[in-house]
Amino acid sequence: xxxxxxxxxxxxxxxxxxxxxxxxxxxxxxxxxxxxxxxxxxxxxxxxxxxxxxxxxxxxxxxxxxxxxxxxxxxxxxxxxxxxxxxxxxxxxxxxxxxxxxxxxxxxxxxxxx
Amino acid sequence: xxxxxxxxxxxxxxxxxxxxxxxxxxxxxxxxxxxxxxxxxxxxxxxxxxxxxxxxxxxxxxxxxxxxxxxxxxxxxxxxxxxxxxxxxxxxxxxxxxxxxxxxxxxxxxxxxxx
Numbered sequence: 023x024x025x026x027x028x029x030x031x032x033x034x035x036x037x038x039x040x041x042x043x044x045x046x047x048x049x050x051x052x053x054x055x056x057x058x059x060x061x062x063x064x065x066x067x068x069x070x071x072x073x074x075x076x077x078x079x080x081x082x083x084x085x086x087x088x089x090x091x092x093x094x095x096x097x098x099x100x101x102x103x104x105x106x107x108x109x110x111x112x113x114x115x116x117x118x119x120x121x122x123x124x125x126x127x128x129x130x131x132x133x134x135x136x
Numbered sequence: 137x138x139x140x141x142x143x144x145x146x147x148x149x150x151x152x153x154x155x156x157x158x159x160x161x162x163x164x165x166x167x168x169x170x171x172x173x174x175x176x177x178x179x180x181x182x183x184x185x186x187x188x189x190x191x192x193x194x195x196x197x198x199x200x201x202x203x204x205x206x207x208x209x210x211x212x213x214x215x216x217x218x219x220x221x222x223x224x225x226x227x228x229x230x231x232x233x234x235x236x237x238x239x240x241x242x243x244x245x246x247x248x249x250x251x
Contacts, residue, residue, distance in 0.1 A: 055238065055239075057239075062244075063243055063244070064140075064142075064227050064229075064241030064242050064243050064244050065181070065227070065239070065241050066241070067238050067239060067240070070238060078238050080238070110179060112181060114181070114239075125183070127180055127181035127182075128180070129178065129179050129180045130179045130180075
């Protein structure tokens with residue numbers, strides 16, 4: 023069990039709505055990434071934040087946005103939800119000064135869009 | 137762009153036996169890392185083993201070992217003495233050097249360990 027937590031565990035929204043997912047990084051971790059994992063597939067990189075700035079983004083539209091706070095917690099916001107946004111959303115945190123394998127995933131938020 | 141392919145959607149193995157999961161990848165980079173992650177039903181992604189591309193020696197972690205063939209762009213995972221707790225989804229993942237957290241995952245292999 024890692025120190026990365028995510029909330030909520032499950033969430034149901036309807037098409038067109040907006041959603042905010044939260045991640046609390048492990049203490050001391052200054053880099054956080056978000057991934058989308060559709061059912062039966064591997065996770066896909068959405069974006070990452072380092073010191074409150076986005077510094078890497080995958081192939082996701084601008085309606086996927088994020089924030090990282092000084093206490094290294096972070097949010098993933100998705101606007102104008104579509105049915106295909108239904109997925110498990112994972113966050114992963116690491117200390118940028120640490121070894122590359124010191125990356126810890128949270129348990130995820132299961133989002134269902136109806 | 138890098139791609140990672142896992143050609144075995146499902147595998148099964150008897151408890152205490154050995155199983156090998158396959159992974160191939162495509163990249164033009166020379167410096168990178170490869171990982172195997174385990175995702176049990178609890179959904180939390182757990183690092184099993186990693187390999188630095190510049191190291192010729194295959195990584196080993198207790199019952200888990202890899203066969204890294206850089207020229208063939210192949211990275212298989214061998215699980216020895218399989219245990220019931222090894223039942224999970226296994227994902228192969230690739231990361232460029234200096235790419236921070238950006239992992240490219242394969243589609244996964246569902247492993248069932250049978251008693």
